[in-house]
Amino acid sequence: MITYEIDEIGGRAIPLADGRRPLQQILECLAIPDLAPMDLAAFFQGLIDDKIFRDAASDSKVEFPPNYEARLKRQLVYFSGLAPAGQTARDLQHRLLRxxxxxxxxxxxxxxxxxxxxxxxxxxxxxxxxxxxxxxxxxxxxxxxxxxxxxxxxxxxxxxxxxxxxxxxxxxxxxxxxxxxxxxxxxxxxxxxxxxxxxxxxxxxxxxxxxxxxxxxxxxxxxxxxxxxxxxxxxxxxxxxxxxxxxxxxxxxxxxxxxxxxxxxxxxxxxxxxxxxxxxxxxxxxxxxxxxxxxxxxxxxxxxxxxxxxxxxxxxxxxxxxxxxxxxxxx
The missing domain is CATH 3.40.50.720 (NAD(P)-binding Rossmann-like Domain)
Known part of the structure; x- marks a missing residue:
């Protein structure tokens, strides 16, 4: 069994990740000065990689060619901090693909x-x-x-x-x-x-x-x-x-x-x-x-x-x- 130590910021962020809020909205709810979107995205990506969380954006109908998403996995983490409200990293990546x-x-x-x-x-x-x-x-x-x-x-x-x-x-x-x-x-x-x-x-x-x-x-x-x-x-x-x-x-x-x-x-x-x-x-x-x-x-x-x-x-x-x-x- 894997044991995780979650700090105060992580403890506040996890309940907000309910599959309905984009990353930017979670960031606004936390209202923590100097907390970068990329840092929050990396935190959640770690939980996704360990299969503790599931990325709700992966349920999107946006489809990529074989191996495309795997090659750009870390870029998608970066894009999750750029995506405007109501959009996902996959949406941005799909625009680049088109x-x-x-x-x-x-x-x-x-x-x-x-x-x-x-x-x-x-x-x-x-x-x-x-x-x-x-x-x-x-x-x-x-x-x-x-x-x-x-x-x-x-x-x-x-x-x-x-x-x-x-x-x-x-x-x-x-x-x-x-x-x-x-x-x-x-x-x-x-x-x-x-x-x-x-x-x-x-x-x-x-x-x-x-x-x-x-x-x-x-x-x-x-x-x-x-x-x-x-x-x-x-x-x-x-x-x-x-x-x-x-x-x-x-x-x-x-x-x-x-x-x-x-x-x-x-x-x-x-x-x-x-x-x-x-x-x-x-x-x-x-x-x-x-x-x-x-x-x-x-x-x-x-x-x-x-x-x-x-x-x-x-x-x-x-x-x-x-x-x-x-x-x-x-x-």
Missing amino acids: SRVLIVGAGGGGSHMAVQLAGVGVGNLTIADHDRVEIGNLGRQIFYADHIGELKVEVLRSVIGKISPETSVTTHVERLTREAGWINKILPNVDLVINCADYPSMDETSRWLFDACYPLRIPLIPAGGYNGHMTSVPPTLIPGRSTCWHCYERTTAKKVSPFGELRLAEMKSGVFLPATVAMAALQMPEIIRVLTGCEQPRFINCRGEFDINACALRIENVPPTPGCGTCEGTA
Whole structure:
């Protein structure tokens, strides 16, 4: 027989877990300062693992492919602390499984984001890039020496298939240009676009993609850039809810920051693997917020600058410009 020692918080929490209250409501009933949803979720998950409790959310009609739920078991514990009232972790995960995401650019940022999106269980990825793997890519991208010479998008399709067999991957061997007609054929079938294309510059490609996404009301997350130990995170662009790319450019053009060098140096700026990974890590939670609706996106109407050497994140507001026809009516 297993004997458990339950502390005061656990003793108060257990009677509230009656199968009708979501985790957030139990947390509110406890009214204990500094008690994190994740800690409470981990407590109940331990009881579920030991078959003392049964997860009422497992009775949900939401069904997952074989092994999908087992692979993401600990993520579901994390999501139980994010799920809004009346929703479950399985609901959030199911939205990711149904999501359709387009990644433009499969280099430093794009390769990391593609693998991470598959890792968190996004069900449908479209990846567009025309490049082949070169030896200079191996220091900061998700490729290996035996991939040299292969198309980046096809390598990522293979890698993702081994990480997340449930993720459907569609590839396009294309370069993004202002006149690229292929992008307009893809957009009606996606829920979110992530721009990781940095040629001729991240500013140019984000402008082109925003102008294509906006009429279709498709959210766009520009992946930002990195220069040495510095990483930039542009605003999340959601038509009708956020500033537009043009307002962002007008605002940042008047300011001087370490990221000014990114525009001037183009492809010659210094790069550092931790900065690439940091950029992807900063934006993955934002992507999950947009796809699941679990929380308000944090980078709406603001931008971030992260210095990995100083471990410092600076957030700066980027509100819609008064009189901007694109942002007009944005809350």
